[in-house]
Amino acid sequence: MQSSVAPEDIRTFIPPHPEPAPENLSPRQLASLMRVNNLRVWSQRAYEEEVVVRRFFGRSSVLFNAPEAIRHVLVDHPEAYGRTRATLRILKPLLGEGLFTSEGLAWRHQRRTLAPAFTPRSVELLVPHIRSATTEMIGSLAATEKERVDLFPIIQRLALEIAGRSMFSLEMGQHGSALREQIMRYGQRLGRPHLLDFVVPIAIPTPHDWARAWFRRSWIRLIDQIMAERLKDKTHASGPRDLLDLLMAARDAESGEGFSPKQLRDQIATMILAGHETTAVALCWSVYLLAHLPEVQEQITQEAAAVLPDSRAEPQLNKLTYTRAVLDEVMRLYPPAYVIVRAARQPDTVAGVTMKPGDLAIISPWVLHRHRKYWHEPDAFASERFLPGAPAIDRFAYLPFGVGPRVCIGAHFALTEATLVLAELMRSFRIELVTDRPVWPVAVVTTQPDHAPLFQLHRR
Numbered sequence: 001m002q003s004s005v006a007p008e009d010i011r012t013f014i015p016p017h018p019e020p021a022p023e024n025l026s027p028r029q030l031a032s033l034m035r036v037n038n039l040r041v042w043s044q045r046a047y048e049e050e051v052v053v054r055r056f057f058g059r060s061s062v063l064f065n066a067p068e069a070i071r072h073v074l075v076d077h078p079e080a081y082g083r084t085r086a087t088l089r090i091l092k093p094l095l096g097e098g099l100f101t102s103e104g105l106a107w108r109h110q111r112r113t114l115a116p117a118f119t120p121r122s123v124e125l126l127v128p129h130i131r132s133a134t135t136e137m138i139g140s141l142a143a144t145e146k147e148r149v150d151l152f153p154i155i156q157r158l159a160l161e162i163a164g165r166s167m168f169s170l171e172m173g174q175h176g177s178a179l180r181e182q183i184m185r186y187g188q189r190l191g192r193p194h195l196l197d198f199v200v201p202i203a204i205p206t207p208h209d210w211a212r213a214w215f216r217r218s219w220i221r222l223i224d225q226i227m228a229e230r231l232k233d234k235t236h237a238s239g240p241r242d243l244l245d246l247l248m249a250a251r252d253a254e255s256g257e258g259f260s261p262k263q264l265r266d267q268i269a270t271m272i273l274a275g276h277e278t279t280a281v282a283l284c285w286s287v288y289l290l291a292h293l294p295e296v297q298e299q300i301t302q303e304a305a306a307v308l309p310d311s312r313a314e315p316q317l318n319k320l321t322y323t324r325a326v327l328d329e330v331m332r333l334y335p336p337a338y339v340i341v342r343a344a345r346q347p348d349t350v351a352g353v354t355m356k357p358g359d360l361a362i363i364s365p366w367v368l369h370r371h372r373k374y375w376h377e378p379d380a381f382a383s384e385r386f387l388p389g390a391p392a393i394d395r396f397a398y399l400p401f402g403v404g405p406r407v408c409i410g411a412h413f414a415l416t417e418a419t420l421v422l423a424e425l426m427r428s429f430r431i432e433l434v435t436d437r438p439v440w441p442v443a444v445v446t447t448q449p450d451h452a453p454l455f456q457l458h459r460r
C-alpha cells in the first residue's frame with residue numbers, strides 16, 4: 001500500500017508546512033481556526049489513523065483516510081452524500097446553480113451536457129489560447145531580468161488570462177483586473193466560513209448571506225458584460241473557437257436540452273472561478289519549490305527543449321513526463337483543493353462509523369497526501385514517486401482532483417495548462433528566490449501561499 005520510493009531517492013528538501021494541531025480542540029476553536037487556516041485543524045492522529053471522529057456543533061464530523069471508506073462515500077454512494085450547508089452558502093453567490101453547486105437530477109443533466117467540452121480532444125482546441133497567453137507573459141518577464149520580480153501575482157493574472165481566452169477568445173486586459181478585484185474582495189471576508197454558516201438552517205439568511213447576495217448582483221453584472229462583448233463578435237469561424245462556443249452548442253445526450261442563458265452564465269462563472277484560482281495556486285507552489293531545487297529546474301529545461309516546438313507546431317504534451325511528475329508532487333504537498341466535504345443525506349455506516357443525516361464526511365487531500373501509512377517521507381519533496389516505473393500509488397491516497405462522479409471536470413485542462421506553463425517558464429528562465437522568509441500554506445478556499453516572495457529570473 002505504501003507508495004515507497006527508495007529512501008536514497010528522497011531529497012531532503014522539506015518545504016514549509018504547519019505543525020499538527022493539539023488534540024481535542026473545542027468546536028469554537030475549530031471554527032475559528034477554519035476561518036484562519038484550515039490546514040491547522042488536524043492533530044497528529046489524523047496523519048496516522050484511518051478514521052478520526054470529532055463532534056462539531058451537534059454533528060459528527062468524520063475524517064476518512066481508509067481507501068474503502070473514501071470509495072464508499074465518493075464513488076459507490078454519491079447520492080447519499082451531498083454538498084454541505086456552509087459550502088453552498090459560500091459558493092452559490094459566486095457559482096449560482098452551476099455544476100459545482102447543483103445536485104441530483106439537475107447536476108446529472110449539467111454534467112452530461114458539459115462533459116464533451118472537457119475531453120482531451122476539446123482541450124486541444126484550447127492549447128493555442130494557453131500558449132499565446134504564456135508566450136506573452138514570458139516576453140514581458142524577459143524585460144525584468146536583473147530586477148526582483150513579484151512572480152505570484154503575475155502567475156495569477158496569467159491563469160485568469162488563460163481562463164478568459166479559453167472561455168471567450170478575448171484578451172482579458174480590461175476585464176481581468178475587475179474579475180480579480182471582485183474575487184479577492186469576496187475571498188477576504190464573505191468567502192470565509194462564519195460560525196453561523198454551520199449552525200443556521202440554509203433557509204434562514206444570516207447577515208453574511210445578505211452581504212453575499214448583494215455581492216452577487218455586481219458579480220453577475222460583470223460576467224454578463226463579458227459574455228455580451230464576446231457575443232457581439234460575429235467573426236465567422238468554421239468550428240468552435242473556445243469554451244463558450246462549446247458550451248453554447250452543448251446538448252444533453254439523453255434529453256437533447258441545452259443551457260438557458262442564465263444556466264450558461266452560471267457555468268461560465270463556475271469554470272472561470274473553479275479553473276483559474278486552483279491552477280494558479282498549483283503554479284505558484286511549483287515555482288516556489290523549484291526555486292529551491294536548481295537541478296530539478298535543469299531537468300525540466302532539458303525535457304522542454306526536447307519536446308516543445310519553437311514554432312506554432314502542436315506541442316507533444318504527453319511527452320513532458322518529468323515536468324508532469326514535478327507538478328504531481330507539488331500538488332501532493334500543496335493540493336490546491338485541500339478538502340472535500342460531504343453531508344450525509346441518509347443514515348449509513350462507513351468503516352464501522354454510524355453516519356446520521358447531517359453528519360459530515362471529510363476527505364482531505366491535504367491529510368491523505370501526507371499520511372504516514374501511505375507515503376514514505378511524506379513531508380519531503382520527491383517527484384520520483386510519480387515517474388513511470390515508480391511503485392504504483394494507491395488510487396485513493398492521491399486525490400488532487402477528487403474521485404468518483406464528481407471528480408474535477410477540468411482536470412485534463414488544468415494539467416495541460418500547468419504542465420505547459422511550467423515547461424515554458426523553466427525553458428526560458430532560471431529562477432532564484434531573493435528573500436529567505438519561508439512561504440507558509442494557508443487554506444481558506446484554496447491552499448494559498450501566505451505571502452508573495454520575490455524572485456530573480458535569469459534568461460537561459
Ligand code: HEM
Nearest residue numbers: 100271274275278279336337400401402406408409410414
Ligand atoms: C489544479 C487545478 C484544479 C484542481 C486541483 C481542482 C480540484 C477539484 C476537486 C478536488 C474537485 C472535486 C470536488 C468534490 O468532489 O467536491 C473539483 C471539481 C470541479 N472542478 Fe476542479 N480543479 C482544478 C481545475 C479546474 C478547472 C481548470 C476547471 C474548469 C475549467 C475546474 C472545474 C471544476 C468543476 C466545475 C468541478 C465540479 C464538478 C462536479 O461537481 O461535477 N477545475 N475540482
